[in-house]
Amino acid sequence: MDFSPLKPTAEMLQKQTRPHLGFRQDAWLRLKKNRAALAGLSIIVFISLLAVFGPMISPYSYSDQTLANANQPPSAAHWFGTDNLGRDLATRVCYGARISLAIGIVASLINLGIGVLYGGISGYFGGRIDSVMMRIVDILYGIPLLLYVILLMVVLKPGLLNVFIALGLVYWLRMARIVRAQVLGLKELEFVLAARVLGASPRRLIFGHLLPNSLGPIIVTLTLSIPEAIFIEAFLSFIGLGVSAPMASWGVLASEGVVTLRSYPFQLLWPAVAISLTMLGFNFLGDGLRDALDPRMRR
Amino acid sequence: MFKSIVGRILSMLLVLWVIITVTFVLMHAIPGGPFTAEKALPEAVMKNIEARYRLNDPLPKQYADYWANLLRGDLGPSFKYESRSVNEIIAEGFPVSAELGLVAVTLSVLIGIPAGMAGALYQNRWPDHLVMLLATVGISVPSFILATLLIFCFALWLRILPAAMWGSPEYVILPALALAGMPTAFIARLTRSSMLEVLAQDYIRTARAKGIAPFTILWRHALKNALLPVVTYLGPMIAAIFTGSFVIESIFAIPGLGRHFVTSIYNRDYTVILGITVFYSALLVLMNFLVDLAYLWLDPRIKPEGED
Numbered sequence: 001m002d003f004s005p006l007k008p009t010a011e012m013l014q015k016q017t018r019p020h021l022g023f024r025q026d027a028w029l030r031l032k033k034n035r036a037a038l039a040g041l042s043i044i045v046f047i048s049l050l051a052v053f054g055p056m057i058s059p060y061s062y063s064d065q066t067l068a069n070a071n072q073p074p075s076a077a078h079w080f081g082t083d084n085l086g087r088d089l090a091t092r093v094c095y096g097a098r099i100s101l102a103i104g105i106v107a108s109l110i111n112l113g114i115g116v117l118y119g120g121i122s123g124y125f126g127g128r129i130d131s132v133m134m135r136i137v138d139i140l141y142g143i144p145l146l147l148y149v150i151l152l153m154v155v156l157k158p159g160l161l162n163v164f165i166a167l168g169l170v171y172w173l174r175m176a177r178i179v180r181a182q183v184l185g186l187k188e189l190e191f192v193l194a195a196r197v198l199g200a201s202p203r204r205l206i207f208g209h210l211l212p213n214s215l216g217p218i219i220v221t222l223t224l225s226i227p228e229a230i231f232i233e234a235f236l237s238f239i240g241l242g243v244s245a246p247m248a249s250w251g252v253l254a255s256e257g258v259v260t261l262r263s264y265p266f267q268l269l270w271p272a273v274a275i276s277l278t279m280l281g282f283n284f285l286g287d288g289l290r291d292a293l294d295p296r297m298r299r
Numbered sequence: 300m301f302k303s304i305v306g307r308i309l310s311m312l313l314v315l316w317v318i319i320t321v322t323f324v325l326m327h328a329i330p331g332g333p334f335t336a337e338k339a340l341p342e343a344v345m346k347n348i349e350a351r352y353r354l355n356d357p358l359p360k361q362y363a364d365y366w367a368n369l370l371r372g373d374l375g376p377s378f379k380y381e382s383r384s385v386n387e388i389i390a391e392g393f394p395v396s397a398e399l400g401l402v403a404v405t406l407s408v409l410i411g412i413p414a415g416m417a418g419a420l421y422q423n424r425w426p427d428h429l430v431m432l433l434a435t436v437g438i439s440v441p442s443f444i445l446a447t448l449l450i451f452c453f454a455l456w457l458r459i460l461p462a463a464m465w466g467s468p469e470y471v472i473l474p475a476l477a478l479a480g481m482p483t484a485f486i487a488r489l490t491r492s493s494m495l496e497v498l499a500q501d502y503i504r505t506a507r508a509k510g511i512a513p514f515t516i517l518w519r520h521a522l523k524n525a526l527l528p529v530v531t532y533l534g535p536m537i538a539a540i541f542t543g544s545f546v547i548e549s550i551f552a553i554p555g556l557g558r559h560f561v562t563s564i565y566n567r568d569y570t571v572i573l574g575i576t577v578f579y580s581a582l583l584v585l586m587n588f589l590v591d592l593a594y595l596w597l598d599p600r601i602k603p604e605g606e607d
Binding site: 138139140143148154155231238239241254255258261265268272275276277280284287 | 310313314317318321322325326328435436438439440441443444447448450451455538541545546549550561564565567572576579580583584
């Protein structure tokens with residue numbers, strides 16, 4: 001038998017064993033196989049469509065009060081029934097979706113901005129800067145954050161903009177930690193060294209090389225922080241610190257529904273279903289994205 | 300070991316200092332004093348009130364006074380209820396909240412860990428799918444919604460449990476279930492994934508190759524290592540249960556600390572808000588510290604300096 005090594009021919013070297021796939025195609029392929037993630041994605045798309053088009057199509061407005069029609073059960077005219085001021089609940093739930101989704105997305109984007117900047121700088125420069133910056137994060141991590149969101153809302157007065165500010169200011173810590181860990185791991189790799197040798201500036205290294213390569217965990221964290229923000233806003237509205245009337249987020253609708261739970265349980269049902277479905281959608285999608293984007297990161 | 304414990308105590312004190320200072324600053328950043336009511340009070344009355352609560356002193360002096368009182372364990376008087384101090388309010392509400400919280404924590408550990416283990420053992424078969432589905436639903440349903448559903452089912456429809464109030468043990472069941480829902484789901488997910496990781500390791504294969512019974516492997520070899528991440532989560536979980544109890548206590552009309560907190564927010568009763576925040580935060584920081592200690596003791600591999 002002949003055990004001498006095979007001489008590689010040009011043809012062998014060029015033969016592809018599987019088609020070349022980019023990061024995005026690869027992730028999409030893996031996501032498509034995950035039925036729960038696809039279900040989550042469909043829920044989110046469906047609710048976003050309702051949020052955008054629902055209030056436009058509806059013959060009622062979210063704030064029109066018709067006291068003669070108060071507390072009606074679901075009917076052909078009012079699909080979800082009406083609330084104690086005669087406002088159409090279907091319209092209010094769709095409008096609430098706008099507010100709640102906006103809060104989820106804007107608050108998460110603020111977290112993303114602060115977290116990426118903070119974590120990126122900390123991880124890139126390392127050394128003493130890193131240990132001081134991470135020490136600060138550790139200390140903030142020890143604080144029960146929800147209490148401080150509540151306190152901030154007491155100080156800032158309820159309102160949509162202030163919900164953005166309170167949530168954005170408080171919840172960036174996890175994003176900062178994840179970005180920092182990614183950057184720390186990547187910056188010793190050869191392609192970064194190569195870029196540095198070629199004279200790339202720190203800003204270009206961070207934003208052009210390190211962050212794009214940490215996109216997977218960042219997207220996952222972002223997806224999972226949207227439902228968290230929606231949840232916290234619902235909680236705040238529930239204790240009377242969220243957006244102010246006549247604006248209605250799902251949390252406001254739920255807390256109004258609790259008051260009339262005994263006589264008109266359907267008034268709580270709709271916002272409760274909407275919140276839970278949205279959370280479910282984002283959680284399923286987030287889990288699926290985690291498996292699709294970064295198979296190594298499990299939790 | 301000793302050095303790292305001292306380090307943790309120091310950082311705990313630092314956290315407490317930050318908490319108290321931030322809370323103090325936030326409370327004093329509120330536009331208008333706590334006595335700016337709809338009906339304007341006569342100026343003389345206002346002056347008297349402010350003098351009584353020392354709101355006219357310069358801020359650094361108020362801060363120093365607050366610290367001096369705090370170190371003596373005095374959180375000050377309530378602005379709203381004249382005859383009561385914050386200490387009394389806390390002494391009254393805390394035992395109730397603690398009882399509720401303890402039941403909820405116990406429930407979530409007792410249900411969450413076995414559920415997660417079952418999921419890991421039957422990975423990708425129906426028990427796993429069931430556990431993961433329930434757990435994802437569990438972390439998706441906010442506690443106040445779970446609470447109202449429970450009230451609707453068991454109190455209004457089946458009429459087997461009381462809908463609200465506090466007293467004999469059956470009053471604990473519904474609020475504890477509502478409070479435990481989300482942490483249970485989280486623990487189940489965490490246990491499942493860390494169990495899967497442990498079960499894939501070489502020493503488990505070795506144990507299996509030696510012919511040890513599957514149950515013994517799970518119980519004696521895998522469980523302790525798999526529970527480490529769960530222990531880490533206990534600190535934040537206790538925080539979640541405690542803060543979750545704000546809303547649950549309001550819904551179930553339970554006279555605990557959480558309800559006082561929510562009422563004090565409605566009333567804008569600043570000393571009570573400040574006092575309860577400081578108390579809760581201190582408690583949670585202490586819990587986190589204890590969890591850290593437990594972790595050091597459980598996992599000898601942890602580097603004392605706390606490197607990632």
